[in-house]
Amino acid sequence: MSRSNPRVLSTLERAGGFASAQEVYKLMQREGEKIGLTTVYRSLQSLVNDKIVDLLRREDGEAIYRLCGEHHHHHLVCKSCGETVEIEGGAIEKWAKSMAEEHGFRDVGHTAEIFGICSKC
Amino acid sequence: MSRSNPRVLSTLERAGGFASAQEVYKLMQREGEKIGLTTVYRSLQSLVNDKIVDLLRREDGEAIYRLCGEHHHHHLVCKSCGETVEIEGGAIEKWAKSMAEEHGFRDVGHTAEIFGICSKC
DNA sequence: ATGGAAATGAAAATCATTTTCATTTCTGCT
DNA sequence: AGCAGAAATGAAAATGATTTTCATTTCCAT
Ligand SMILES: [Zn+2]
Ligand SMILES: [Zn+2]
Ligand SMILES: [Zn+2]
Ligand SMILES: [Zn+2]
Numbered sequence: 001m002s003r004s005n006p007r008v009l010s011t012l013e014r015a016g017g018f019a020s021a022q023e024v025y026k027l028m029q030r031e032g033e034k035i036g037l038t039t040v041y042r043s044l045q046s047l048v049n050d051k052i053v054d055l056l057r058r059e060d061g062e063a064i065y066r067l068c069g070e071h072h073h074h075h076l077v078c079k080s081c082g083e084t085v086e087i088e089g090g091a092i093e094k095w096a097k098s099m100a101e102e103h104g105f106r107d108v109g110h111t112a113e114i115f116g117i118c119s120k121c
Numbered sequence: 122m123s124r125s126n127p128r129v130l131s132t133l134e135r136a137g138g139f140a141s142a143q144e145v146y147k148l149m150q151r152e153g154e155k156i157g158l159t160t161v162y163r164s165l166q167s168l169v170n171d172k173i174v175d176l177l178r179r180e181d182g183e184a185i186y187r188l189c190g191e192h193h194h195h196h197l198v199c200k201s202c203g204e205t206v207e208i209e210g211g212a213i214e215k216w217a218k219s220m221a222e223e224h225g226f227r228d229v230g231h232t233a234e235i236f237g238i239c240s241k242c
Numbered sequence: 243a244t245g246g247a248a249a250t251g252a253a254a255a256t257c258a259t260t261t262t263c264a265t266t267t268c269t270g271c272t
Numbered sequence: 273a274g275c276a277g278a279a280a281t282g283a284a285a286a287t288g289a290t291t292t293t294c295a296t297t298t299c300c301a302t
Pocket of ligand 4: 193194195210213214231
C-alpha cells in the first residue's frame with residue numbers, strides 16, 4: 001500500500017472538495033505540478049481507505065472523491081454547482097433500522113443523498 | 122431511439138430481476154439466444170428511459186439494471202444474495218423535503234438504499 | 243412488390259481505471 | 273559519506289465496460 005501524496009489532497013481541497021481522479025490530475029497539470037496520473041489514482045484510493053474522502057459515483061459511473069467529515073452523515077448536493085451541505089440523518093437512521101428489522105436483515109448500512117438546486121443557482 | 126428487444130427484459134426477469142448488461146448478454150448466449158451485445162445495451166437503456174427498470178451502480182461502477190415497480194419507492198438489498206425488497210420511504214420523503222427547505226434547495230430528489238444480510242444468508 | 247424507417251450486430255473507438263515494471267527517492271544503518 | 277532494501281513514482285500497456293460507426297437485415301405501410 002502506498003501513502004497518499006499530500007499534493008493530491010491539497011488539490012482536492014482547492015477543487016472545492018469534490019472531483020474525479022481525472023479532474024484532480026488535469027488541475028494539477030494546469031498548475032504546473034509534476035505528477036503522474038497513476039499516483040493521483042493511488043493517492044485517492046489511499047485517502048478513501050483512510051476514510052478521509054468519500055468515494056461516490058457520477059451518473060455515468062465515474063468515481064468522484066469528496067472531502068468529508070469523520071462522523072456518519074449525509075449530503076445535500078446542488079445538481080448545478082456541486083455545492084454540498086453535510087446534514088444529519090436522524091430520521092433516516094431510525095427508518096433504516098426499523099425497515100431492516102422488519103424484514104429480518106442484519107449487518108445493515110444505508111446510503112441517502114438529497115440533490116436539488118441551491119439558492120444561488 | 123430503439124425499442125427494447127423483449128427477450129432482454131424476459132432474460133432480466135429470469136436472472137432474478139437484477140443484472141448487468143454483460144451478465145444479461147452472457148446468460149442469453151448460454152441459453153442459445155442469438156443477440157448482439159449492442160442490442161442488449163440498447164434495450165436496457167430503453168427500459169431505463171421507460172422507467173421499467175432502475176439503473177444503479179455496483180461498487181466498481183458497473184451499471185446494473187433492476188426490475189422495478191412503477192411508483193416511487195426504495196430498496197432493501199441483501200449484500201450476499203442480492204435479494205431485494207421494495208419498501209416505502211415515508212420518513213425519508215419528509216426528511217428530504219424538510220432538509221431541502223431548510224437549506225433553500227429546490228427541485229429536490231433523493232436516493233436512499235438500505236443494504237445488509239438477509240435472513241436466509 | 244417497393245421504398246423508407248427501424249432494428250441489428252460486428253468491429254472499432256472511447257475512456258476510466260488497473261497493472262506492469264523499470265527507475266527514482268527515501269530511510270535507516272555503518 | 274556510502275550502501276542496501278523499502279517505498280514511491282510514472283510511463284506505457286492492459287483491461288473492461290460502454291458507445292459509436294456503419295453496413296446489412298427486418299419491418300411496415302402503401
Ligand atoms: Zn448550486
Ligand atoms: Zn445515516
Ligand atoms: Zn441474502
Ligand atoms: Zn423516497
